[in-house]
Amino acid sequence: MRYVPRSPREGINVSDEHPLKEAAVLVVGLSFLFAIVMLSLVFIVDLVVVAVSPETEARIFSGWTPGGIVELVDDDSRQRAVAGVLQRIETGWPDSPYDFRLLVADDDEPNALAVPGGVIVVTTGLLDKVGSENELAFVLAHELGHFRNRDHLRGIGRGVALAIFYAAISGGSGGADIGIAVADLTLRQFSRDQEAAADRFGLELVQAEYGHVADSWRFFERLRDTEAQPGIMAAYLSTHPDTGDRIEDIRRYARDSGWSTVGRTTPLDW
Template sequence: MADYSEASPPPKNRQIVLLLSFFVGLTIALFLSVDLMVGVLIGWIPPGVERQLGALIVPAFEQQAAPSSAQDTLNQLLDRLKPHLSAEQQQRDYKVLYVPDETVNALAIPGDRIILYRGLIEQAESENELMMVLGHELGHFAHRDHLRQLGRGLLMQITISSLFGDISGIQSIALSAAQTIGNSRFSQNQEYKADEMGVTLLQKIYGQVAGATDFFARLSEKKDLPIDFLTTHPNPGKRVQRLEKLIQQNGWTVGDRSPVAESLKMP
């Protein structure tokens, strides 16, 4: 047993609770300060530096991409979305890179490029679904999630390099960033906000929101979900529920679906 003297009496339950509360509060404050720091760092990264970073990252994905009628069609779909973006986003040079790989995924990367993999395209059963995917990735760009995914360490390096005009520093950062992006994961909140922008753009394009939940609904019914999708995205069933609630709140309707273009129907 512990030997407590009168000068150092044993701690009371209230003191223990207060001490634990202090450490819990300190831990929460540290987490919040980290998120705040990331937001500040992103705000300090000017579009010019982001373009420089993209110019070094994009070629790695261009080597995997296949210029084709499929890529042309995807860019035509993207062009239809651009007039419905904010004035700031309309100034950006968004393009789709189509990668003929069985990975079921899509990425928004620095350099205004959306990476769409064949594995995801093959899952689409309507043009509307593809528009939802593109709108979702544009949502990540709007919230600058594509920079957040680089991590605090890389963001700090980018900020310092941009403040001092260190081009060589940005080049070395790009090598690390290219490796980080493919395996990164957005938070649930980031994904949900991107979903909101995707379904909002569907409403603006078609006047209804068919296709907003189809892809996630099919995924939620599968027992063997693609591991590459599960490791980088939140639960598809929860995303369906949130989207359906958003659709109901806004009074949007679900109408007819447009067929997938022939150039996107894989043999």
């Protein structure tokens, strides 16, 4: 028997494909796949939301308060005044199927929430910051816009869809991070569109009540002046439109609709 000296043969056990090519195919392909899955989930959620009538929603959430999510305060002296503004704004939406309730949450961050069952929550931080009734009216009207578009239910439905999606792919480990990133970004884009739609409806209500839309975006200008300016990337990641863009959009909508942006504003005396 003869031993033939030779080196091991190459290309049998190791693929000669460049690792970056495999990485690119996997990342792009899976991102695409995840985006499609997420968009279908959003579509299904929207179908379900439309199928749930406001009456059914009210029945499910009657007597429920969002005490679990926010810390509610029931002795804020400003609550009655805010509820009064809400009541007047509401008349601009006569066929509203909701019986709205206004609650105040103890939080320094200025914020307002639309909660299932016709509950609007405003934070003490928001009440501290608003400068006039007109500013407050637009914030409340914006939340009414969310109710009209059923965004509050969509939000919950999408949260559930995201949780299911996460549970499904985290079983496969490594892909979970990229899946979540794609799903999250997909949802945020939707969320920004919803905010813009709610802004426009809110502006209509303010115009109907006051006959002008002066001070409507004043509150956002206040926020913009205090917040740091986000970069392009941060704007893409954000759930709400960039405050500057948002003010611009609201302004344009008011101008295109021919509404007066000047008028007598009502001061808040609290």
